[in-house]
Amino acid sequence: MTTDADKLAAEGRLNRGVAGGRQILITNDDGIESDALGPLADALAAVGDVDIIAPERNWSGASHSITLYRPLRVRSTQLRTGQNAYMTDGSPTDCVRLGVLGFLKRKPDLVVSGVNRGSNLGDDITYSGTVAAAMEGLLSGLPSIAISIAAFGANIDFAPSAAFAALLARNIFDKGFAPDALLNVNVPALPRDAIAGVEVTRLGKRTYRDQLVERLDPYGNPYYWVGGPAVSAEAEEGTDVAALRAGKISVTPIYLDLTNHALIAELAKWDWGWSGPVEVAAD
Numbered sequence: 001m002t003t004d005a006d007k008l009a010a011e012g013r014l015n016r017g018v019a020g021g022r023q024i025l026i027t028n029d030d031g032i033e034s035d036a037l038g039p040l041a042d043a044l045a046a047v048g049d050v051d052i053i054a055p056e057r058n059w060s061g062a063s064h065s066i067t068l069y070r071p072l073r074v075r076s077t078q079l080r081t082g083q084n085a086y087m088t089d090g091s092p093t094d095c096v097r098l099g100v101l102g103f104l105k106r107k108p109d110l111v112v113s114g115v116n117r118g119s120n121l122g123d124d125i126t127y128s129g130t131v132a133a134a135m136e137g138l139l140s141g142l143p144s145i146a147i148s149i150a151a152f153g154a155n156i157d158f159a160p161s162a163a164f165a166a167l168l169a170r171n172i173f174d175k176g177f178a179p180d181a182l183l184n185v186n187v188p189a190l191p192r193d194a195i196a197g198v199e200v201t202r203l204g205k206r207t208y209r210d211q212l213v214e215r216l217d218p219y220g221n222p223y224y225w226v227g228g229p230a231v232s233a234e235a236e237e238g239t240d241v242a243a244l245r246a247g248k249i250s251v252t253p254i255y256l257d258l259t260n261h262a263l264i265a266e267l268a269k270w271d272w273g274w275s276g277p278v279e280v281a282a283d
């Protein structure tokens with residue numbers, strides 16, 4: 001019998017990790033204190049062996065930061081829910097690099113980043129530390145999942161999102177997965193029975209209402225705070241934004257090639273007869 005995994009392997013499309021064990025690396029850009037880590041680790045422990053490496057603090061919005069000019073410290077710790085974990089003063093991407101480059105006894109076969117507090121839809125993924133950690137997994141040749149829940153604050157029920165991550169992990173281990181994509185998953189903040197289904201989507205558009213707020217510190221010096229809610233004006237059918245709005249779990253395959261292919265031919269028509277140094281005229 002030829003399985004999907006056999007076919008993918010024959011086509012050279014199977015990630016190296018999938019053929020091996022079922023070692024799962026979990027990280028979370030919200031930091032080691034995130035109460036999503038316990039439920040996610042429990043759910044994934046039914047699929048494979050789990051390691052947790054998370055940053056000491058919240059790195060949300062850190063995107064694909066890496067630490068270059070100072071050492072990384074790692075300490076072993078325990079989640080409030082009892083699981084053993086490691087915490088580092090590095091970024092979410094550093095967590096994956098540590099795990100993949102030899103800190104862990106067994107190299108991961110799958111990276112799961114999340115469950116993030118707050119959705120990562122459309123343009124959000126360019127800021128997201130959650131998605132970036134999965135990007136690092138992908139760049140390391142591992143199947144990788146970023147998973148986020150559309151909720152903030154306390155008392156979030158992470159059980160449905162954790163269970164869905166486990167379902168995806170099982171699919172990836174059983175079927176293999178393309179080596180040039182990661183999965184960006186967004187789960188509505190609904191009880192499991194109320195979730196309207198699963199939709200495989202493309203990225204939608206986000207509109208941000210960020211504002212610059214200037215205030216004075218106690219010494220009279222101005223400081224600035226940039227922020228505001230992410231709003232989605234209209235959600236096109238088939239996008240992650242629309243699926244989540246419809247109460248569905250959104251699964252978007254993400255590709256790291258940001259090339260605008262349509263513009264290559266257009267740019268080729270520009271005048272490229274440039275050579276030598278650029279001269280800057282004096283005033």
Ligand code: MN
Pocket residue numbers: 029030059060061116117129130
């Ligand atoms: Mn986050």
